[in-house]
Amino acid sequence: MTSALISITNCVNLSVKTQYYAACSLDGFIATTDHSLDWLLQFGEAEGPGYENFLAGVGAIAMGSATYQWLLDHYIKAGTSEEKPWRFEQPTWIFTSRTLASVRNADLRIVQGAVSPVHREMVAAAEGKNIWIAGGGELAGQFFDAGLLDELIIQVASVTLGQGWPLLPRRIAFPPLRLTSVQALGEAFAELRYDVPPQTAAV
Numbered sequence: 194m195t196s197a198l199i200s201i202t203n204c205v206n207l208s209v210k211t212q213y214y215a216a217c218s219l220d221g222f223i224a225t226t227d228h229s230l231d232w233l234l235q236f237g238e239a240e241g242p243g244y245e246n247f248l249a250g251v252g253a254i255a256m257g258s259a260t261y262q263w264l265l266d267h268y269i270k271a272g273t274s275e276e277k278p279w280r281f282e283q284p285t286w287i288f289t290s291r292t293l294a295s296v297r298n299a300d301l302r303i304v305q306g307a308v309s310p311v312h313r314e315m316v317a318a319a320e321g322k323n324i325w326i327a328g329g330g331e332l333a334g335q336f337f338d339a340g341l342l343d344e345l346i347i348q349v350a351s352v353t354l355g356q357g358w359p360l361l362p363r364r365i366a367f368p369p370l371r372l373t374s375v376q377a378l379g380e381a382f383a384e385l386r387y388d389v390p391p392q393t394a395a396v
Contacts, residue, residue: 211324213333216348222357252319257332258289
């Protein structure tokens, strides 16, 4: 009976995807060097139901400290007249070695160190839904390094920044990513989806 349960659990886990869903500039940056997203916010909310449909399939979220701090400063704004609640219902793991402020009524789990053991916790908590790597790029890179990143869903904006924080600061070339779809989102964005194949050493 135990072996059967383990087999069933493994089959469920295989259906869970770990996805890096993010927006970037045409030249591959997710934020300016001073962490500004003004270049992105000028476009307002994304067109169509794509984000809502994506979020409905997410059961757990991973987030770096810079992304979390940006949400605290620019969206949550705790203690001000513009204060908003935490925007995600899913349990969220914050990867950081710093002491960060908490958010009321939010399921936040502060962690540090290797991503692999945390990923196992996230898969269990997601209950068959997908894992969202919400940023930043270095955190997504750590999941890639551990062989845990399955898919990239990237909205490429019609701006260039020249420099900033890169989308995914890793070399991925042998084999390359596999493009699975391209979709225009209004006049400002193109959504690109890539599967991440198992990587081999460059020769």
